[in-house]
Amino acid sequence: MRAFTNKIVTAWIIIALVTPFVFFPSISAYQPGDEEEIFGHTFDEEYWTNDSISVETSGGNASFTTSYVNQDNFSAFLIAFNRIVTNDSTEIILPYQLFGMNYLTPEGKEVFIGSIFAFLLVHNETYGDNNLPDIGNENAWYVVPMSTGNPWEDVSPDVESIPVEKIEEGHYRFGMRYINMTARVVSTGGGFLLSLLLPFMTVLFSEIVVEYDIQIDQTTGEVHAETIYTIGQVKRARVGLQEKDPSEVITDNMEISAVHYLSTFESNYNLTQSSSGNSIQPPTSTDLLDDNLTITIGDNQERAFDIGLGRDYDLINETTDEVILENQDALNALLATQPGDFLLIAWQAPLSAFLFAHMAYGLSATVRDRYDNPGKLAANATNAFHSSQWWYSVTFPEWNGLRVQQDPVYTAYTNLGLGILPGPSEGNNFLLFIGIGLVAIIAVVWVLRRR
Numbered sequence: 298m299r300a301f302t303n304k305i306v307t308a309w310i311i312i313a314l315v316t317p318f319v320f321f322p323s324i325s326a327y328q329p330g331d332e333e334e335i336f337g338h339t340f341d342e343e344y345w346t347n348d349s350i351s352v353e354t355s356g357g358n359a360s361f362t363t364s365y366v367n368q369d370n371f372s373a374f375l376i377a378f379n380r381i382v383t384n385d386s387t388e389i390i391l392p393y394q395l396f397g398m399n400y401l402t403p404e405g406k407e408v409f410i411g412s413i414f415a416f417l418l419v420h421n422e423t424y425g426d427n428n429l430p431d432i433g434n435e436n437a438w439y440v441v442p443m444s445t446g447n448p449w450e451d452v453s454p455d456v457e458s459i460p461v462e463k464i465e466e467g468h469y470r471f472g473m474r475y476i477n478m479t480a481r482v483v484s485t486g487g488g489f490l491l492s493l494l495l496p497f498m499t500v501l502f503s504e505i506v507v508e509y510d511i512q513i514d515q516t517t518g519e520v521h522a523e524t525i526y527t528i529g530q531v532k533r534a535r536v537g538l539q540e541k542d543p544s545e546v547i548t549d550n551m552e553i554s555a556v557h558y559l560s561t562f563e564s565n566y567n568l569t570q571s572s573s574g575n576s577i578q579p580p581t582s583t584d585l586l587d588d589n590l591t592i593t594i595g596d597n598q599e600r601a602f603d604i605g606l607g608r609d610y611d612l613i614n615e616t617t618d619e620v621i622l623e624n625q626d627a628l629n630a631l632l633a634t635q636p637g638d639f640l641l642i643a644w645q646a647p648l649s650a651f652l653f654a655h656m657a658y659g660l661s662a663t664v665r666d667r668y669d670n671p672g673k674l675a676a677n678a679t680n681a682f683h684s685s686q687w688w689y690s691v692t693f694p695e696w697n698g699l700r701v702q703q704d705p706v707y708t709a710y711t712n713l714g715l716g717i718l719p720g721p722s723e724g725n726n727f728l729l730f731i732g733i734g735l736v737a738i739i740a741v742v743w744v745l746r747r748r
Contacts, residue, residue: 332659336363340660343367344469346460348379357383362458364471366511371400371520371711372660373511376652377473379456380444390444390456392475395652396509396524399660400711402601403518406594407663410602411653412524418554418690428694429583429630430554439483440500447479448499448535454478459508467515472508472525477501498536498546503529503615503700518711526555530615531698547698554692555703556632567593571603577631586629586689610693610703622695627703632688650675 330339338345348362359381366373378393396412417440424434444454459472482498506527513520531543568577571589592602612622654675657664668674693701 336365338365340365340367340372344461344463346458346471348458348460357381357387362473364458364461366461366469366471368467368513369515371398371513373398373469373509373522374656375471375473375509376656377458379458388444390454390475390478392442392456392473392478392505392507393648394473394507395649397653397656398520398522399657400520402594402599403712404595404599405712406599406601407661408594408601409653409657409661411649413649417528418556419551419696420554421548422550422552422694427583427585428552428628429585429692430552430556430632430690431583440480441483442475442478442480442502442505444479446481446499449479449501449533452477452479452501452533459506467513469511470508472506475502475505477503478505478529498534500531500535500543500546501533503532505529520711526701526703528553528701530613530700543698547696549697551696552692552694553696553701554690556688556690567598569593571605584631586631590689610701612693612695612697613700613702615700621697621699625693625695628692628694630690630692632690 329341333339336345336350337347342365344364344366346362346364348360350361350363352359352361360379362375362377362379364375374397376395376397378391380388380390382388394413398410399408401407418430418437419440420430421436422428423436424431430437447454455476457474457476459470459474461469461471463469478501480500480502482500504527506525506529508525508527510523510525511520512522531547534541534543534546536546569575569591570577571591573588574591577590589603589605591600592604593599594601609624610627611620612625613620654671657674658668658671664674691703693703
């Protein structure tokens with residue numbers, strides 16, 4: 298009973314954490330430079346990382362990491378949750394991350410892009426032969442990375458920041474690494490919260506690494522932001538109280554996917570195919586993509602952002618350091634929304650909107666002119682976050698529980714090199730907020746191999 302009570306307390310602490318109104322001071326009268334009170338750095342600096350931003354809550358003490366890159370009219374930032382140590386000394390590690398970019402387009406329109414790391418998905422490829430997830434027609438489970446409820450006493454989950462590194466002029470890289478991450482298997486068929494509190498299966502990943510690689514081309518004005526995901530090998534698995542070899546629960550016909558959630562926080566935008574410019578409508582079933590996605594903005598639909606998801610990946614055996622497969626084709630698809638889908642990301646909405654709104658308020662004079670305070674922007678963002686009908690996935694047909702390394706590419710079209718500054722007729726006349734959430738859901742189907 299005590300263990301179950303602890304899990305409920307843990308859940309309430311996590312819920313409390315998603316509204317951390319003590320994280321930022323009131324900045325309704327914000328002045329440039331005030332951000333130093335929060336981050337220990339200013340937005341005028343070229344780059345920095347602070348991995349010890351403390352937050353006091355009623356349930357315990359939490360810490361965050363923030364990394365930041367700035368060059369002319371372009372900036373990128375990462376706000377990541379490190380851990381919370383509760384009042385009873387329980388440590389909770391969750392791989393929450395908010396990555397954002399702020400820039401002006403060649404026509405002077407101001408854009409904010411937000412990307413949220415959440416979960417992964419694996420399906421049992423038994424419906425048709427498209428090698429794509431068909432949720433509702435195939436067995437699948439969500440797996441939620443969470444350090445609490447760790448059944449292995451000899452394993453200690455940990456998290457560490459990857460500070461901003463300036464590789465060369467205009468080229469930066471930073472991120473987060475989660476080591477020995479346990480993950481709870483959660484049913485896709487219902488009972489999400491109960492399955493989260495009382496998982497029937499727990500798996501152990503050697504690590505989960507998310508890095509952001511920023512390359513700024515001052516000549517063309519293009520910024521390439523690669524989100525590099527490394528999903529470590531599944532080292533252990535437990536079903537109930539019984540230890541299982543990962544090969545017993547992960548079979549050859551299981552395919553892992555990264556499922557992304559796209560939401561506009563505000564403004565006039567359109568989702569199109571990159572090569573043709575044709576508009577794309579929200580799908581009613583699984584639709585295979587053979588082209589990158591482009592986001593256009595404004596009445597004249599100016600090209601502002603491309604999503605070029607990684608087309609290949611490598612599969613590595615960590616035990617032997619052997620590259621099992623390399624340059625394997627990844628499949629991209631748009632997925633129809635399903636009842637209960639938003640439970641996977643709904644808990645992130647208040648936190649993401651709150652953090653995103655405060656960053657936008659600090660970075661943008663346009664935002665400060667348009668909104669009296671960041672709370673009003675956060676309220677609009679939260680409502681828009683729940684109204685999206687867009688899910689898209691990257692599926693890796695070969696997996697077998699081994700290490701997956703893959704890199705989608707994001708391209709921002711900025712005014713770098715054009716000498717355009719925001720003014721009454723340019724940067725202040727349009728503002729776009731976009732949220733892109735990576736839903737990392739590992740769905741593991743428990744199928745014992747025949748002996």
